[in-house]
Amino acid sequence: MKQQLLYQAVSRHNILPLVSSCRVGCVFCSNRYNPPGTRAFSFGPLSGDQVALLLDMLDGSRPIVIGESASLLCEGEPLLHPGLTEILHTIRNRFPSTLVKLTTSGIGLTDKHLDAFSRLAPLEVMVSLNSATSAGRQKLMADHDIPATLAQIGQLAQRGIPWQASAVLMPHLTGWHDVERTISFVQANGAFAMRLLLPGFSRLAPQRLLPPGDLPAQARQRLASWRRQFALPLTLEPSLCRDLTAEVAGVLRNSPAQGLLMPGDILQDIQGQASWSRVAAFDRLKKLASPRIRLLRAQEEMELVLPKQAGTAPGVVMDYDLAPADYRRALAMAKGVENVLMLTSLWAAPLWRLVAPAGWQVEEVPSHYFGGTIAAAGLLTVADYRRVLESCRARPEKVLLPPLSFDHQGLDLAGQHPGQLSETMNAEIVWE
Numbered sequence: 076m077k078q079q080l081l082y083q084a085v086s087r088h089n090i091l092p093l094v095s096s097c098r099v100g101c102v103f104c105s106n107r108y109n110p111p112g113t114r115a116f117s118f119g120p121l122s123g124d125q126v127a128l129l130l131d132m133l134d135g136s137r138p139i140v141i142g143e144s145a146s147l148l149c150e151g152e153p154l155l156h157p158g159l160t161e162i163l164h165t166i167r168n169r170f171p172s173t174l175v176k177l178t179t180s181g182i183g184l185t186d187k188h189l190d191a192f193s194r195l196a197p198l199e200v201m202v203s204l205n206s207a208t209s210a211g212r213q214k215l216m217a218d219h220d221i222p223a224t225l226a227q228i229g230q231l232a233q234r235g236i237p238w239q240a241s242a243v244l245m246p247h248l249t250g251w252h253d254v255e256r257t258i259s260f261v262q263a264n265g266a267f268a269m270r271l272l273l274p275g276f277s278r279l280a281p282q283r284l285l286p287p288g289d290l291p292a293q294a295r296q297r298l299a300s301w302r303r304q305f306a307l308p309l310t311l312e313p314s315l316c317r318d319l320t321a322e323v324a325g326v327l328r329n330s331p332a333q334g335l336l337m338p339g340d341i342l343q344d345i346q347g348q349a350s351w352s353r354v355a356a357f358d359r360l361k362k363l364a365s366p367r368i369r370l371l372r373a374q375e376e377m378e379l380v381l382p383k384q385a386g387t388a389p390g391v392v393m394d395y396d397l398a399p400a401d402y403r404r405a406l407a408m409a410k411g412v413e414n415v416l417m418l419t420s421l422w423a424a425p426l427w428r429l430v431a432p433a434g435w436q437v438e439e440v441p442s443h444y445f446g447g448t449i450a451a452a453g454l455l456t457v458a459d460y461r462r463v464l465e466s467c468r469a470r471p472e473k474v475l476l477p478p479l480s481f482d483h484q485g486l487d488l489a490g491q492h493p494g495q496l497s498e499t500m501n502a503e504i505v506w507e
């Protein structure tokens with residue numbers, strides 16, 4: 076099973092898994108608090124032979140990701156793999172121009188790592204920083220060597236290594252001032268962007284760790300003011316968008332958009348085509364060469380051309396709302412039927428209601444299996460969908476489920492198959 080999951084991580088997501096272990100114990104680590112029976116697999120540092128097999132499966136036309144989890148595998152700290160720098164050299168020899176994205180806590184980042192990263196461009200580092208203060212890092216991560224960790228992270232930009240940071244928002248433990256000091260640290264140390272993540276705790280997490288119910292609203296409110304305060308592009312995940320307005324969230328330094336676009340700009344149309352969503356606008360900006368943009372800035376309409384080559388990053392940061400590819404996929408899943416019930420996550424349902432064709436009903440699905448503050452579609456299970464179907468009065472011909480909830484065998488995180496749901500509702504159940 077583990078071998079299959081390793082192959083799946085590479086072939087589906089272009090993620091190279093290396094090791095599950097980790098030196099620290101973050102209070103919000105997703106590897107903790109799984110309900111019994113949840114399918115999650117740990118693995119020791121992969122051997123040279125295992126890594127060689129996986130390297131053969133990587134796709135050099137897409138970014139290669141290290142240190143992220145996108146399957147049932149528990150991904151840990153890649154710096155703990157003894158062969159990391161050699162593996163990175165092998166990737167670079169094989170794929171000279173493919174972007175490598177490496178996620179790390181930064182704990183244990185040595186000069187040897189920094190030397191290798193700086194010589195292996197294009198390579199980006201995502202630091203799961205969470206806090207840049209001693210008190211915050213002790214509370215959240217139990218980091219035992221805080222000055223050394225922060226000093227090494229501060230070296231990234233100085234050595235020309237592009238980096239961004241992420242922070243799980245835990246202001247009920249650290250205070251909002253800690254978050255602000257962390258954003259200041261990230262900006263002062265030359266990161267190109269920062270992701271702010273709402274914590275997801277299952278029902279098994281200790282009560283003292285659970286954030287207040289209004290944390291999402293508070294975070295959204297503070298984000299608006301931080302975007303005025305900091306030049307660093309900041310995003311919130313999930314974005315909590317309630318509309319599909321293509322508003323610019325941030326602009327990257329030294330990018331085509333710098334000096335032309337500004338946070339808060341509304342991209343009305345791009346090369347004569349109205350923006351369908353933020354994701355659609357970003358994709359179109361990326362695809363086109365020097366696109367002509369009509370935008371709204373502080374109620375004033377203006378037009379400009381963004382000088383860039385086709386297929387290159389435009390340098391804007393947009394919140395994630397709905398991807399046109401997911402919309403097209405949903406239409407394909409519903410093909411031939413008008414009376415459709417779509418089940419989706421609490422975060423995504425309001426956006427799907429804006430675009431669902433007439434005849435579709437969109438219902439949000441709370442997580443009971445994981446419970447707590449978990450809401451992502453990828454963590455919903457057949458049992459969660461069953462609860463909604465049992466209380467739903469709709470009589471659809473098809474029920475659409477988010478493909479993200481199921482693995483390549485069509486199983487959820489508890490090992491259940493969505494086909495079982497046709498016993499609950501007399502409709503075709505579609506999940507892929």
Ligand code: SF4
Binds near residue numbers: 180
């Ligand atoms: S650094 Fe990542 S893997 Fe390690 S404990 Fe923290 S969240 Fe978990």
